[in-house]
Amino acid sequence: MPSLKRLTAIAGTAAAARSYIRKNPDKVSKMAAKAGQFIDKRTKGKYHHQIDSAVRKVHSMTGQTAAPTTSPTTTPMTTPTTPTTATTPAPTPTPTPKSKTSTDSTAH
Numbered sequence: 715m716p717s718l719k720r721l722t723a724i725a726g727t728a729a730a731a732r733s734y735i736r737k738n739p740d741k742v743s744k745m746a747a748k749a750g751q752f753i754d755k756r757t758k759g760k761y762h763h764q765i766d767s768a769v770r771k772v773h774s775m776t777g778q779t780a781a782p783t784t785s786p787t788t789t790p791m792t793t794p795t796t797p798t799t800a801t802t803p804a805p806t807p808t809p810t811p812k813s814k815t816s817t818d819s820t821a822h
Contacts, residue, residue: 735775735776739776739777739778740776740778742772742776743772743773743776743778746768746769746772746773747769747773750765750766750768750769753765754766
């Protein structure tokens with residue numbers, strides 16, 4: 715039964731995590747906030763509300779007061795409506811006609 719061994723390992727890990735959380739609530743709370751900021755930055759604020767909710771849950775479980783976050787750590791990317799610098803397209807080159815020469819083998 716590999717699934718029973720896996721569940722036992724997960725239960726042992728969870729127990730160790732709970733023990734660490736009880737002994738170091740301030741460290742856990744601080745690291746959760748730091749991890750949340752990192753993930754929020756990497757996802758460009760796309761999952762800000764879910765991340766904020768998870769960090770608040772950690773803060774409430776550790777007994778720490780959660781500082782409210784007002785906005786994502788990065789601003790969403792926007793496309794400017796007008797270009798900031800005027801750009802002109804490069805002129806297209808005009809082809810030059812090839813002239814026939816007397817050394818051309820097909821010109822007899």
